[in-house]
Amino acid sequence: MDASLLSIQPNAPEPLYRQITGQIRRLVAxxxxxxxxxxxxxxxxxxxxxxxxxTVSRAYSQLEAEGxxxxxxxxxxxxxxxxxxxxxxxxxxxxxxxxxxxxxHARELELPADALLDRLKTRLKEDxx
Amino acid sequence: xxxxxxxxxARGLFGDTGAALAACTLRRHRWxxxxxxxxxxxxxxxxxAFGPTGSESRAxxxxxxxxxxxFSIWAGWFxxxxxxxSAASGLRAPGAATAVRxxxxxxxxxxxxxxxxxxxxxxxxPSVAWGAPVLGVLGGLLFSVMPPPAAIALLVLPGLAQMFSxxxxxxxPWHLVAAAAVGVMVLAACIRTLLRAQDPGAIPAWRRxxxxxxxxxxxxxxxxxxxxxxxxxxxxxxxxxxxxxxDHAGPHAxxxxxxxxxxxxxxxxxxxxxxxQWGFLILAVAVLMVIPFRGDTPLxxxxxxxxxxxxxxxxxxxLALRLERQRRRLSGxxxxxxxxxxxxxxxxxxxxxxxxxxRRLGQLMLFALAGLLLLAxxxxxxxxxxxxxxxxxxxxxxxxxxxxxxAVSGGTVASLRMFLLMLPLLIAATGTLIIAMIRIPLDGQxxxxxxxxxxxxAAYGAAALVPWRRSRDxxxxxxxx
Amino acid sequence: xxxxxxxxxxxPLLSPPAAPLAADGLIKQYDHDSVLKGVSLxxxxxxxxxxxxxxGAGKSTLIRxxxxxxxxDAGTATVWGEPALRMGDAAKQRLGYVPQQPEAMAWxxxxxxxxxxxxxxxxxxxxxxxxxxxxWQLPRNRLLAKLSPGERQRVAIIRALASQPELLVLDxxxxxxxxxGRRELLREIxxxxxxxxxxxxxxxxxxxxxxxxxSHVAFLHAGRxxxxxxxxxxxxxxxxxxxxxxxxxxxxxxxxxxxxxxxHPYGGLSITVLRGEDAPWPDxxxxxxxxxxxxxxxxxxxxxxx
Numbered sequence: 064m065d066a067s068l069l070s071i072q073p074n075a076p077e078p079l080y081r082q083i084t085g086q087i088r089r090l091v092a093x094x095x096x097x098x099x100x101x102x103x104x105x106x107x108x109x110x111x112x113x114x115x116x117x118t119v120s121r122a123y124s125q126l127e128a129e130g131x132x133x134x135x136x137x138x139x140x141x142x143x144x145x146x147x148x149x150x151x152x153x154x155x156x157x158x159x160x161x162x163x164x165x166x167x168h169a170r171e172l173e174l175p176a177d178a179l180l181d182r183l184k185t186r187l188k189e190d191x192x
Numbered sequence: 193x194x195x196x197x198x199x200x201x202a203r204g205l206f207g208d209t210g211a212a213l214a215a216c217t218l219r220r221h222r223w224x225x226x227x228x229x230x231x232x233x234x235x236x237x238x239x240x241a242f243g244p245t246g247s248e249s250r251a252x253x254x255x256x257x258x259x260x261x262x263f264s265i266w267a268g269w270f271x272x273x274x275x276x277x278s279a280a281s282g283l284r285a286p287g288a289a290t291a292v293r294x295x296x297x298x299x300x301x302x303x304x305x306x307x308x309x310x311x312x313x314x315x316x317x318p319s320v321a322w323g324a325p326v327l328g329v330l331g332g333l334l335f336s337v338m339p340p341p342a343a344i345a346l347l348v349l350p351g352l353a354q355m356f357s358x359x360x361x362x363x364x365p366w367h368l369v370a371a372a373a374v375g376v377m378v379l380a381a382c383i384r385t386l387l388r389a390q391d392p393g394a395i396p397a398w399r400r401x402x403x404x405x406x407x408x409x410x411x412x413x414x415x416x417x418x419x420x421x422x423x424x425x426x427x428x429x430x431x432x433x434x435x436x437x438x439d440h441a442g443p444h445a446x447x448x449x450x451x452x453x454x455x456x457x458x459x460x461x462x463x464x465x466x467x468x469q470w471g472f473l474i475l476a477v478a479v480l481m482v483i484p485f486r487g488d489t490p491l492x493x494x495x496x497x498x499x500x501x502x503x504x505x506x507x508x509x510x511l512a513l514r515l516e517r518q519r520r521r522l523s524g525x526x527x528x529x530x531x532x533x534x535x536x537x538x539x540x541x542x543x544x545x546x547x548x549x550x551r552r553l554g555q556l557m558l559f560a561l562a563g564l565l566l567l568a569x570x571x572x573x574x575x576x577x578x579x580x581x582x583x584x585x586x587x588x589x590x591x592x593x594x595x596x597x598x599a600v601s602g603g604t605v606a607s608l609r610m611f612l613l614m615l616p617l618l619i620a621a622t623g624t625l626i627i628a629m630i631r632i633p634l635d636g637q638x639x640x641x642x643x644x645x646x647x648x649x650a651a652y653g654a655a656a657l658v659p660w661r662r663s664r665d666x667x668x669x670x671x672x673x
Numbered sequence: 674x675x676x677x678x679x680x681x682x683x684x685p686l687l688s689p690p691a692a693p694l695a696a697d698g699l700i701k702q703y704d705h706d707s708v709l710k711g712v713s714l715x716x717x718x719x720x721x722x723x724x725x726x727x728x729g730a731g732k733s734t735l736i737r738x739x740x741x742x743x744x745x746d747a748g749t750a751t752v753w754g755e756p757a758l759r760m761g762d763a764a765k766q767r768l769g770y771v772p773q774q775p776e777a778m779a780w781x782x783x784x785x786x787x788x789x790x791x792x793x794x795x796x797x798x799x800x801x802x803x804x805x806x807x808x809w810q811l812p813r814n815r816l817l818a819k820l821s822p823g824e825r826q827r828v829a830i831i832r833a834l835a836s837q838p839e840l841l842v843l844d845x846x847x848x849x850x851x852x853x854g855r856r857e858l859l860r861e862i863x864x865x866x867x868x869x870x871x872x873x874x875x876x877x878x879x880x881x882x883x884x885x886x887x888s889h890v891a892f893l894h895a896g897r898x899x900x901x902x903x904x905x906x907x908x909x910x911x912x913x914x915x916x917x918x919x920x921x922x923x924x925x926x927x928x929x930x931x932x933x934x935x936x937h938p939y940g941g942l943s944i945t946v947l948r949g950e951d952a953p954w955p956d957x958x959x960x961x962x963x964x965x966x967x968x969x970x971x972x973x974x975x976x977x978x979x
Contacts, residue, residue, distance in 0.1 A: 071885075073881045073884035073885045074880070074881055074884065074969050074970075074971070075969060076908060076911075076966070076967035076968055076969050076970075077908065077967070078904070078905035078908045078909060079884070079885075079905070080905060081905075105867075106864070106867075106868075109860075109863055109864065109867060110860060110864065112885070113856050113857075113859040113860045113863060113885050113886070114863060114885045114886060115721060115863045115866060115867060115885070115886045115887070115888060116863060116864065116866075116867025116868070117866070117867055117888060118888075118905075120867075167964065449793075452789075453777075453778065521776070522733070522737070522772070522773075523772040523773055523774050523775050523776050523777065524776055524777050525777045525778060526742075527737075527742050527770070527772055527777070528777045528778070528790075530740075530741065530742050531740065531742075531760075531765055531768060531770055532765065532790075532793050533762040533763075533765035533766045533793055533794065534762060534793045537761075538758075538759055666744075667741075667744050667758040667759065668741070668758055668759065671742070671743065671744055672737065672742050672743050673743070
């Protein structure tokens with residue numbers, strides 16, 4: 064995996080390490096990161112995005128503790144070989160924050176719910192493989 | 193780039209004109225120059241009132257004072273209006289150009305028309321009554337706008353002309369007109385360079401107009417707040433002024449390291465640099481003394497000689513100012529010295545620093561001694577008068593020590609208090625220099641002068657102990673303000 | 674507060690290692706202008722502390738006081754346990770400092786200055802100097818005075834980094850650098866902090882620089898330290914609550930951890946809350962109708978300084 068796949072936004076309210084863990088989780092859940100695939104080294108990520116290596120290190124350590132990543136000799140951090148893909152509930156949990164934000168925006172802008180759902184459906188149809 | 197030191201002027205007396213006049217220099221500077229102008233005019237008035245009424249010499253004398261007064265105020269203050277013009281055009285400030293033009297006009301009016309009218313009313317012939325102020329204005333402008341070598345040459349020109357007068361055909365009026373025309377053209381060219389330059393600080397030092405040598409004005413050094421602002425790079429290009437070099441400095445030679453970093457261009461010079469400096473000075477002296485006259489020299493050359501001697505004597509004061517300024521520059525050499533390992537314990541570093549200052553002061557006083565000996569030789573002084581000069585050197589040295597000690601202990605050198613403290617020195621030195629220049633014999637006054645200089649030297653020396661001790665008590669030697 | 678430990682080389686095992694930089698109650702006045710009004714700050718080893726504040730908030734003065742360059746009117750500053758005003762050579766060798774708008778030794782050439790300074794540091798890395806001068810295209814033979822401010826700042830950065838310091842203090846190091854230069858500098862700081870465990874203190878007014886590399890942040894406002902905490906923790910502990918009219922009318926006292934409140938343009942109140950390290954969120958967050966969002970740091974600072 065290339066370090067540039069991660070997008071870091073320093074100005075966002077979310078702490079950097081959580082941005083990284085969130086993105087890696089989504090990549091794994093979505094299948095872009097497969098089991099056994101190596102992640103870029105801490106130094107690579109830190110160097111590319113000009114952030115503190117300890118931030119990256121913290122993110123990796125947290126995912127390792129959760130069992131999503133495994134440290135292998137010679138290869139570094141690798142996506143763990145999971146028996147089953149993350150369950151539905153876990154995957155919904157990843158999407159919920161975005162849904163919350165969408166709902167909030169729509170409320171603030173006073174957009175009708177039906178129109179919103181229609182537009183969402185169109186987009187989902189477009190993105191189907 | 194600070195071409196002009198601007199200190200938020202309020203609306204001036206005559207609106208924009210006043211504001212332009214006020215904006216081009218600091219208030220302190222304006223007051224200084226203004227006082228000099230008034231003093232010179234006052235002296236002229238005294239001469240007119242009480243001097244001998246032989247018409248021609250009196251007219252010349254009055255004209256001389258008006259000339260010098262105009263020279264000083266234009267060189268010191270009004271010429272800086274051009275700097276303002278340059279800065280304003282760079283900023284595209286709309287009303288500024290007009291304000292500057294009006295200010296120039298007003299200044300010309302006051303310094304040309306008014307003295308000329310007064311002189312005419314006193315009976316001075318028109319050629320002198322008008323010629324003197326005009327020459328003063330022109331000279332002042334040229335002096336501040338030309339690069340330093342040319343400016344010095346300008347000062348020497350009248351002396352040279354007089355010296356060669358016997359070899360040249362007699363001066364016709366058209367000679368004068370031609371010379372004036374050349375002067376005006378040179379002036380126009382220099383002004384054009386000044387106004388066109390995008391960044392006056394970038395003009396190489398030897399071509400830079402005199403008033404830009406210290407871009408914010410030399411007097412800015414004496415203003416505590418402005419002194420902290422970094423200069424536009426006013427580099428002294430290698431050959432003219434010897435700068436300290438770090439060749440042999442290092443942790444094994446901490447003394448040399450401190451020497452190198454302290455006081456920048458006025459810092460202690462290593463052997464090679466000292467030879468270079470002496471070499472240049474000797475060259476300059478040789479050039480100045482076109483014909484080695486012993487005893488009888490024309491007025492301008494005397495003035496130049498006095499200028500050199502006074503400059504050398506004042507070098508101790510300049511060193512003290514420089515040290516104080518270094519203390520106020522928050523990102524300068526002092527913070528380097530404070531954090532550089534290998535300079536010893538704070539106490540040791542302090543001792544070395546004080547020694548460095550003393551050695552530099554010693555070097556400067558040596559230069560001053562050379563200048564005084566030159567003066568003695570050129571004026572053909574007697575031994576008693578030479579002794580008097582040496583006494584003055586001792587007193588000046590002690591006073592310089594006091595000023596440097598003040599600078600190094602955290603005090604303010606550029607203050608009214610220091611000026612008042614130096615007043616006795618200034619008075620005694622002026623008297624001594626007058627005696628030396630006019631070669632007044634010392635007969636009865638010798639003892640009195642000895643007493644005066646002994647007391648002054650001892651007093652300044654003792655007074656220097658107070659700040660010296662205070663400097664030892666500081667937490668470490670390189671504290672910033 | 675961090676007591677001034679007498680750390681000597683002969684007893685490293687008995688006393689805990691002193692913090693690289695510590696300040697306690699620093700007060701500094703310039704001509705009736707109070708620049709520092711009692712600032713206490715400790716920088717833990719291995720951390721990157723970003724000191725942020727407006728121009729004129731006193732950041733540079735604080736840094737100078739902490740390094741012993743100026744004498745405070747009151748309070749103490751220590752470097753590795755020793756008083757900053759009397760730093761020994763051992764400490765100075767491990768310290769690298771980049772001042773704001775550096776202009777020391779302007780009459781020397783770049784190479785001359787670096788060679789000279791290099792003699793004083795036992796761990797000076799001359800190869801690094803050469804490589805970096807070339808990478809940043811800085812001419813060795815140019816007089817320092819003739820360099821642009823950005824180039825001079827780069828030279829000063831090289832000067833500080835070449836001695837491989839354990840403590841790196843930078844005062845607005847990126848102020849004269851273009852975005853590329855800034856990014857490179859941050860990368861350099863980050864890698865040293867991460868690889869060598871260098872402790873870094875840098876001051877800036879660009880919040881995004883801070884958010885990239887800093888592990889801790891200290892917010893200085895008008896001479897007072899208003900915030901000092903771990904960066905991530907700060908981001909996780911703040912919330913801006915939009916409280917609708919009805920609920921707002923019932924509020925009597927300040928909400929615990931409240932930082933500021935102002936009327937919301939759509940009615941009701943906008944209350945910024947910063948909870949304590951282990952404290953729970955105030956009850957107001959759970960009240961129905963109250964919406965919460967985390968703030969970006971810049972906005973948080975604005976609210977705190979109000």
